[in-house]
Amino acid sequence: AWIIFLALVFRLMRREKITPKTRQALYLTASFIFGVVLGADPSSMGTVKDAIVLYGAKGVIFPPRLIALTVFLIMVFLANKFICAWGCQVGTLQDLIFRLNRRPKDNKGIWPQYKPPFALTNTVRVVFFVTLTALAFTWAFDMIDPIDPFKIYKPAVLGLGGAVFIGALLVLSLFIYRPWCHLFCPFGLLGWLVEKISLFKIQVDYQTCIACETCARACPSTVMNAILKRERLVIPDCFSCATCIDVCPTDSIHFRSGKRTKPPADKFKPKAQAASGNE
Structure with missing residues (x-):
């Protein structure tokens, strides 16, 4: 499903056929197929998070997750952050919400939208990544699990604190572009490094x-x-x-x-x- 959908989007990108309405339809389709239908797993974020937590807490290397991580990073290399852009359950949901607060031409917010400095957002993301790693190796604690936004697609395992966090994240998505991706996502950080050499x-x-x-x-x-x-x-x-x-x-x-x-x-x-x- 991922390969077919991303190939379709790639073709539309190359032919320059993505209009505001097409963009919203693609985000809605992606979040529905990859999130509602297929569920929260696998996810690009989960491959990085699980690799860190499993090895840090239990000294376990889980090959299927590492293979999935490699495949996702290859996708980033082939087409600039394509798996994050169009194949991520949470990323596409945030993007869809952001577009709901845009004018018909998708060039400006209906209500004010903000562009935080990259130096700020990336610093937060790096600190979050380092903290995630340190807690996993020091106390065998998975700091993402209680607030994992992918649990929106499996609410039965979502706690109250996580629900509040995800709710705030989705509201924030109306005003700031992809806040989870820019501020917290460990795969987003790795993907940002790899996209420097994207084809x-x-x-x-x-x-x-x-x-x-x-x-x-x-x-x-x-x-x-x-x-x-x-x-x-x-x-x-x-x-x-x-x-x-x-x-x-x-x-x-x-x-x-x-x-x-x-x-x-x-x-x-x-x-x-x-x-x-x-x-």
Whole structure:
């Protein structure tokens, strides 16, 4: 099911056919099939969490989980964070909720939506990952289990504290893009590292780009600004949602293979500043 669905989305991405309505329909389909129908397991997050907890608490290496983790990371390598973007039960649910608070063109929130700095969100995620590992190895404690958001698909094992946490997470998803993925998910952290060498990714054609920055404003996070201007050493998570492709007025953004290029030095300078620099 994963391979077929992700192959379909990949084809739509390559053909640049993902519109706001298509995007919502795909997220709804993914969360229903992979969550409601197939259940909470397997999940990309669970492969990392279980590997850490099982080895830390019991010294056990569970090969099926490691194989699944390897397969999921290969998916990230082939197409930029595709398993997180379109195949994760919780990721697609968060994304769907976020899109419900968007205008019809999916370029702005109905109610204000916020883009926390990546330095902040990634620091929280790294600290969470380190704490998860330390508690597993020191006290054999699984800190994710009580608040595991994937339990939304098997509520019979969900405690009150977990229900409150997941409820808050889903409400937060209206205003912040994929909060679990950016702040807590251990696979999200590993996937962010692997996506640096992904084969297919969002790229900008600077020959036709008019530097209007419509894509960066419409992007649900800060990543498109980083991809567009290439001013940062570190590029945030890109979830290949194709919002940037859809809103670009000059069809200058594509999902394709190859190395990202950098814009001309004065591409995004204010016109007056660029003109004075040429005098």
